[in-house]
Amino acid sequence: MEIVEMVLVGKVNKALVSLINKSGGSAVGLSGKDGRLLTARPSLAATGLGFVGDVASINPKILHALIENGHIPVVASVAADEAGQAYNINADTVAGEVAAAVGAEKLILLTDVPGILMDRTDPGTIVKEVDLKGVKRLIEEGKVSGGMIPKVNCCIRSLAQGVKTASIIDGRLPHSFLLEILTDEGAGTMITG
Numbered sequence: 001m002e003i004v005e006m007v008l009v010g011k012v013n014k015a016l017v018s019l020i021n022k023s024g025g026s027a028v029g030l031s032g033k034d035g036r037l038l039t040a041r042p043s044l045a046a047t048g049l050g051f052v053g054d055v056a057s058i059n060p061k062i063l064h065a066l067i068e069n070g071h072i073p074v075v076a077s078v079a080a081d082e083a084g085q086a087y088n089i090n091a092d093t094v095a096g097e098v099a100a101a102v103g104a105e106k107l108i109l110l111t112d113v114p115g116i117l118m119d120r121t122d123p124g125t126i127v128k129e130v131d132l133k134g135v136k137r138l139i140e141e142g143k144v145s146g147g148m149i150p151k152v153n154c155c156i157r158s159l160a161q162g163v164k165t166a167s168i169i170d171g172r173l174p175h176s177f178l179l180e181i182l183t184d185e186g187a188g189t190m191i192t193g
Contacts, residue, residue: 001051004088005031005078013076020072027072032079033086035062038094040079040087053079053087055094060101067102096154100161107158108180109151110171115189116152118143129190132159152191159193166191 013029020027032038037060040053066073077094080086092109099107116138118125130138135152138144144152148168155166169176169188179187 001086001088004051005086008078008088009076013074016074020074025072026070027074028066029074029076030062031076032089032094035059037062037075038079038089038097040081040085040089042081042087043089051085051087053081053089055079055089055097056081058097058101060098063098063102090150090154092151092154096158096163096166099163099166100158103162105164106181107155107163107166108177109154109166109168110176111148111151111168111188112170112172113148114170114173115168116144116148120145127189128186129192131192132156135191155191159191164193 009029009031013031017027017029030037032040037058038055039057039059041056043049043052043054063073063075075094075098077089077091078086079089079094095109096107098104114123114126116127116130116135117123118127127138135144135156139149139152151168155168158166167180167186167188167190169180169186173179173187176187179185
């Protein structure tokens, strides 16, 4: 876990902070440990995989302070439990919990596929928009599977906690984030409450 923490918190997080700052933003890098932002618990689904965790609780005070002062928090998905043991938590899960905790209107998850596909082998079968009932049906039908399941479940959970929309978009597409927030067609799949 020490190496995971060094890479996610010390390398990846700081590289993202530097890129945002270089582009004119004011980013601040954090991990879930900082300011007791996240408290972890062992993941029951990952028993036997080492220190893989889930979010037990979130304290967004430090995020509110940063946001209110014009900073962009960049959160690495490493947190400790009450005893101080570090855990690696799925980054999408952390993003969803953070979005809900700060009262975000929209959650956007970047991935390496176009979004939810009706046929995983055909990018032309992208589902552009689906509601909660519809996305749950897609899971039941096996249209959402593999690595997309945690992403979709994260979206479902964030919507249940007050986030208005959640989108899964293709981060390989140039300007996908801007296309998602500034155009009517978006850049992936939007899930609504």
